[in-house]
Amino acid sequence: MATIVMESIGRVFISLQQIRQVPRMLREAAPSMPSTVRDIEVPPFFRERFICTGYRPLDQSWRYYFLSLFQRHNETINIWTHLLAFFLFLVKLRDLANTVDFISDPHSWPLLILIMSSLTYSVFSVTAHLLGGRSELCHYSFYFLDYVGVAQYQYGSAVVHFYYVVDESLHSSVCGLFMPTAAALSFLSCLGCCYGKYSSHSLSSGVRKVCQVVPSALAYIWDSSPVAKRLLSGSNNDPAIAYHFGQVGFFLSCAFFFTFPLLERYLPGRCDFVGQSHQVFHVLLSCCTFCQINASYLSGFDGQERTQ
Template identity: 75%
Template sequence: MATIVMEKIGRVFISLQQIRQVPRMLTEAAPSMPGTLRDNEVPHYFRERYICTGYRPLDQNWRYYFLSIFQRHNETINVWTHLLAFFLFLARFGQLTETVDFVHDPHSWPLLILILSSLIYSAFSVVAHLLGSKSELYHHVFFFLDYVGVAQYQYGSAIVHFYYAVDESLHRYVHGIFMPVATVLSCLSCLGCCCGKYCSHNLPRPVLKVGQLGPSMLACMWDSSPLMKRLMSWSTTSNDPALIFHFGQVAFFLISAFFFTFPLLEHYLPGRCDFVGQSHQIFHVLVSCCTLCQIHAYYLDYVGRRELYSRLHSRDEATLFVGLYVVTLVGCTVIAVFMLRKAKKAFDFKTKSKFT
């Protein structure tokens, strides 16, 4: 018995020794990482307000930017917050596949679209924050991709708000137009964000904010109207288990929108939030919590409100909404490509001007 115990202790000791060698092995395997830069050492279009240090150098090889996920810079937390969120959404999806027939039940497809759009927006955000420092062109490429992710997630939210949360009185007035309008507003939101990025250094910041946030705010108000009507009719006698998660998603969304709009901490602590504490990092965490609440709330609605939504929405309608999601995704991609071509022409013209 003592021999067996000693053998197990020996194995644990060897494993610990191997684990201690991992940092040295990674250091030897990875190339030497260039140090980060101050804001006055990078072009103006990479600078964020009140963020003074931690900028990665431009025009490095792709391996550097991929490996910079393990480096301490001012985008590290932005990358990891949505990377962890992606895996949380994926794990939740795996759990739901055990109880929800996403293949054969059309009434589950809106929930499926919400989950897929959540995975897409978090993945696109990771790519943008990880690789967007490569060059000015790639900065626009990856952040335009990010805006496509945000816009298609707006549609994913709209479909579950309308499909599972709408009541009969509102459905009577908007059932033929709600989702087509949601598609148009998602595309306008993508266009506004892309134009804002493209014109970010030619227009005053307040004008840019209106151009970027205006279409998104309009989309948000339209998309969430069925949920808002439902929450306004809430009473303390209600025994609906999904309501607490619906209130949670609204609260997380409103607070996240505040931190997205106002860089509060950086403004009052300039230079102290370069690595951790940025408002955008807080926004990432809060919007991920909003999405998790949203997924769980609409899963509970999918289970508990089936009699209502199956009466209001036909199986063909679910198929139509899936088709509109594809239209939204394609439309936003076309907008991003169009704006990218305009940006590339501007970069090429600026480059030629330097040599003439």
């Protein structure tokens, strides 16, 4: 009996010893994550105005940048805002698939295009903010990819607005012009953003913003003209009207925060991790997209007369 008791105590002691080793084993298994650096330690084209610390060092392994998803640095919130939005868009697609036949019903395809373009821009944004700090080539390549995502989202917005939101009078006026113009403006928007990013080290911040904002603003005005006409009509029986107002309000707000980095300008060095205007822009853009998806669904599938 004593032998059995001693053996049991010995097994418990060994188990306790193994448990004590767990923290050390986890530390040894985890990769060594280099600490972040200041703005003066990275090339000029990596620096963001008024963001002083939290930059990830260049030329690390791909594994480091992927694992930096869980590290505290000045891109962490930018990554997670659109990563969470991506999963929420997926959930929205699943919920809509319960009531909308995305496979057999051609009328549902514009809505599917909008949701897929939303998923694309969010995942391209995550990729740019997560991996764009590895090298100069990665920086430009992934951010150009991000701008391609934005441009195809603009075109997806034009598709859903033209087929679901436009009224008969506007449809007859721009029937053969709306979509080609939307495609051209999306291309110019992408081109302007890429040029502004590539020339950011040689252009003033004001000129760079003009290159990025003006083509995107023109694309938005054109793509959203059916929404504007619908809002001006002021129909109280329109179930989508509240979401259209939300869509426009959120977009104008996110455009403001994208253009003017007020928070970090007046609190330099205090928004390096959280509080950047670009982070607010991400959140507002995601809210704008959700309003747009809901408005498009109600406009296209509320039983009212559809414009084909």
